[in-house]
Amino acid sequence: AIPARRLPVYTGASLEVVDLHDRQTLVPGSTFRGPAVVVQEDTTFAIPPGTQARVDRHLNLLLTFAE
Numbered sequence: 001a002i003p004a005r006r007l008p009v010y011t012g013a014s015l016e017v018v019d020l021h022d023r024q025t026l027v028p029g030s031t032f033r034g035p036a037v038v039v040q041e042d043t044t045f046a047i048p049p050g051t052q053a054r055v056d057r058h059l060n061l062l063l064t065f066a067e
Helices: none
Strands: 005-010 015-022 031-033 036-040 043-047 052-055 061-064
Parallel strands (some): 015 036
């Protein structure tokens, strides 16, 4: 997935520049890896570092967390 832009985010340990994804632009098969931020009309959420995100055919965002 191509991020809408990058933005600085305080992660609790430091300030990092992370990808910002617009949920409306994510299509089935889109993938990206955290750290990232996803925004949509009614919510904003963070994808932790090392987490793989994938959009399924129903537009669900499936997360696989790093161990």
